[in-house]
Amino acid sequence: MDNLQLSWLLQETAALMxxxxxxxxxxxxxxNGARTVAELSSSVRTLIDxxxxxxxxxxxxxxxxxxxxxxxxxxxxELEKLRTDIPAGVASLLDVPGIGPKMARQFYQELGVTSVAELEQAAQARKIRQLRGLGGKTEMSILRGIERMKQRQGRTSLAIARPLAENISSVLQSAPGVRRVVVAGSFRRCRDTVKDLDFLVAADNGERVIDVFAEMPLVQEVAGKGTKKASAVLKAGLNADLRILPEEKFAFGLHYFTGSKDHNVHxxxxxxxxxxSLSEYGLTVSSTGEELGAASEEDLFEHLGLAYIPAELREDRGEIEAAAENALPELITLDDIQGDLHMHTSYSDGTNSIEEMAAAAKKRGLRYIAICDHSKSLAVANGMSAELLRKQAAAVRSVSDKLGFPILAGVECDILSDGSLDYDDALLGDLEVVVASIHSGFQQDEHQITRRIIAAIKHPLTHIVAHPTGRMLGQREAYPVDMDAVIDAAAHYGKMLEINGTPERLDLHETYAAMCRERDVPLVINTDAHSVEQLDFMEGAVCYARRAWLEPKHVANTWSLADFLAYFKTTDRSYR
DNA sequence: GCCGTTTTCGGCCCGACTGTTTTCAGTCG
Structure with a gap:
């Protein structure tokens, strides 16, 4: 992809500068340019043209x-020019926690260091402490920083971060004098991954809370500790930051530490x-110094003549302008969800029965579900033979009748390497929902995979493409696929794309979900639950979907079952 | 380099913490 490549080069240019x-x-x-380019919904080539x-x-x-x-x-x-002065590898020194531009330059100029590996050698050879302005502590902290960087490459998925956030919140909540605890930062903005966890605490006695925080068993190492904030590396490999705020300033701190940075600057x-003048400590009239209080973030926005901006939108992608015009979207909420169209049972690799899944879904307030177990080619997930799928469809209808709860007989049908589906049309035609997805042949090139998915979209019996890019956060990259073309095909053939709620997936990526919204391709938010408990993935998935500015009308499983099924009858489902 | 509700020039966020400094620079968020 041109955009991502370009964004990366702009980032490197900035680092060298x-x-x-x-x-x-x-x-x-x-x-800013690097970020903007990465978030563009069309290729830079198209935009230039x-x-x-x-x-x-x-x-x-x-x-x-x-x-x-x-x-x-x-x-x-610009980058080529910079590279003649500074070898590109020097920029990678900035990735080491604790090293900024000044130190990176010093290491290059005075020690000739051009890579993290060389820096590590220099530190081990005790050369850092000989440099002016630096000492033994800095040398040690650089070695620790490099060690940490090796352990944890990049961001952490919510599958790991959410349980940690909940656990630490409850520890802090029970500390003496604590009035409230909120996890802010990108976690509150519902990003798909987090770099660290930011805990905000309103408390009377900050120092005692900081002690409780620093002594948690989850903490590997305390990186810094004062009277108002502390920072720790967790054993799980990510950082946790704690800030103490007085109750009356809490709304300002909450807004500030929720970010994003770009939103705050704006x-x-x-x-x-x-x-x-707005800061993390308050809003003051610049001329008089008078402080404008805020009991909540709503008050803060109101002081500035803005409608309340939900945290998921705070990326400076036009939300402030929209808030000024009172034109923010009515974002989808968990309550809007009526159905869940992708879940598994013990017929393939799930742990619960059809009846247990249905009862649990009903208990969570859903009005309908679809059972979509794996198809026969996916042997590792105990994919069903044609015969077993027929049996299951019959069982699904019988449970549905028994519970008086609409359960659609469906399948998560593999898209095979040549783009065909995993069962014959006669069998697929007997089902109410066909969710198509890729679980094999990831090594194919972009052209092949794109053709494969579009072939599945063209198939008249396909309804939904599940986890369309195949990414597994923290485990593997998405397979190469031209989503621009896939979304166009879905629009043309009247099909839906899934936002998969499994925390490691959250696939579609929000940028593609926004493209679907712009091009009238309905999305479906599914849990892909493999157990009763995993039906709770819906909440996180809806939060993530809000980042794409989705309203209920954009998401087909907020519709009634009748409307959902009718959609496919009114669209062009012809071959080719 | 970008941008325009006092603008085509002059702004562009700033406080906490650490280490090394004897009064402050560098890093981070």
């Missing part, structure tokens, strides 16, 4: 010139234009 000590605002412009790139906020004349050169020559002129600018 930091090390060189260039204008920090120019650096930020490149960082139709002249739309000039309208993208954050991409001005300078960056556009770089991007055009990149498309023509395959490299960024909010401060909005405040400034109104003669106000």
């Amino acid at each position: 930091e090390i060189k000590g260039e204008n920090p605002y120019k650096i930020r412009a490149y960082q 139709n002249g739309e790139l000039a309208k993208v906020p954050g991409i001005g004349k300078g960056l556009r010139g770089q991007i055009e050169a990149y498309l023509q020559e395959g490299c960024l002129p 909010m401060r600018q909005i405040a400034e234009r109104q003669g106000l």
Whole structure:
């Protein structure tokens, strides 16, 4: 993908500029540009061709010139220039926690270090402590930082982060003098992965809470500790940060530490234009110093003339402008969900029976479900033979009648390597829901996989494509696929794409979910539950879907069962 | 380098903590 490649190069350019000590605002412009490019919903090539790139906020004349050169020559002129001064590897030093641009430059200039491996050698050879301004503690902390970096590459999936967040919250909640605990940061914004966990605590006696935090058994190492904040590395490999705030400032701190950073910067600018000054400690009138209190985030937004912006939208992707015009979307909530169209039973690799899954779904307030166990080719998941699938469909209908609860007989049908489905049309035609997905042949190239998925979308008996990109957070990358073409095909053939609620998947990615919204492709939010307990994945999945600005109308399992089924009758399902 | 509700020039967030410094720079969020 051009966009991601380009974004990466812009990021590297910014890193090298930091090390060189260039204008920090120019650096930020490149960082913003990198983020903007990564989030574009069309390829930069398309945007250049139709002249739309000039309208993208954050991409001005300078960056556009770089991007055009990149498309023509395959490299960024600015980056090439920097690389003649500083070897590219020096930028990787910034990935080590505790190392910023100044140290990276010093290590390169004074020790000739151009990679993390060389830095590690230098530290082990006790060369760091000989440098001016640095000592033995810094040397040790660099070695620890490198060790930590090796352990944990990148971000942590919610499958790991959520239980940790809940556990630590309850520990903090029971500390003396604690009034409330909130997990802020990207966790509260419902990102698919988190870099660390940010705990905000309103408490009378901060120091005692910080002690409780630092002594938790989950903590591997305390990285820093003061009277208002503390930072720790957890045994699970991610960081946890704690901040203590007075109750009356809590709303401001909550907003600030929920972020995102870009959202916060924009909010401060909005405040400034109104003669106000916004910080994590309050909102003050700049001229008089008068403090405007806020009992809640709602109050804070109201002071600035803005509608309340849900945390999931706070990425500076237009939510502040929309809030000013009172034009924010009515985001989907868990209560809107009426059905769950992808779950497994003991017929394949699930642990519960049809009846148990149905009863649990009904108890959670669902109005209908579909049972979609694995198809015959997926032997590792105990895929069903054609005969067993027929039997299961009969069993599903009988349980449905018995419980007086609509259960659709379905299947999660493998899309085989050649794009065909795993059963014949006669059998698939007898089912109410066919969810098609890829579980094999990940090594195929982008062209092959894209053709394969589009073939499944064209198949008149397919309703939904499940986990369309195959990513497994923290385990494997998505397979290469042209989602632009897949979404166009889904629009054309009237099919739906799934947002899979398994915390390691959350697939579709929010950027693609937003593309579906823009192109009128209905999404379906499913749990893919393999047990009764996993039906609870729905909550996290809905939160994630909100990041794509989805409203109930965009999500087909908020519709009544009749409307869901009717959708496929009214769309073009012809072959080719 | 980007941007425009006092603008085409002059802004662009800032406080807590650490280590090494004897009064502050670097890093982080």
